[in-house]
Amino acid sequence: MNLLTVTLSQTIYDFGRTGSLVSQSRWAFELEKSRESEIYQETIRAAETDYFNLLSSQHQVLADKENLADAEEQLARAKYRFNAxxxxILDVTRAQVNVESDKLQLIRDKDAARSIGIDLAEVMG
Structure with missing residues (x-):
């Protein structure tokens, strides 16, 4: 004789286990929302910082170009005075050193502006 028996059981009281799991899940959800908001704010701050740094470095490049033009003009004047x-010769040499120094500074600031532009592009995705 083959008897088939089926048994069903249901826990009536789990001593607060289900409630604590629900509460734990809610807190985990709130934590993730907070982390998402924090990452969002950090990204915005980094983008703003890099943007203003880029503007600053671009203005520095413009100033360096003007400095280089002034130094080249001073060199031309020093050569003219020397030839006259x-x-x-010390004035000519000093003016040449200033021109080369300004060229080097222009190269450095262009590189810095390019680097900051890359950082901004990275932050913005």
């Missing part, structure tokens, strides 16, 4: 016999 009223200047000394």
């Amino acid at each position: 016999g009223t200047g000394i």
Whole structure:
């Protein structure tokens, strides 16, 4: 004789286990929402910072170009005075050093602006 028996059981009281799991899930959800908001705010701050740094470095490049033009003008004047016999070779040498120094600074600031532009592109995705 083959008897088939089926048994059903249901827990009437689980001593608060289900309630605590629900509460734990709610807190985990709130934590993730908070983390998402924090990441969002950090991304915005980083983008704003990089944007203003980029503007600053671009203005610095413009200023360096003007400095280089001024230094080249001073070099031309020093050469003219030297050729006219009223200047000394030291003025010409000093003006050449200033021109080369300004060229180097322009290269450095262009590179910094490019680097900041890349950082901004990275942050913005």
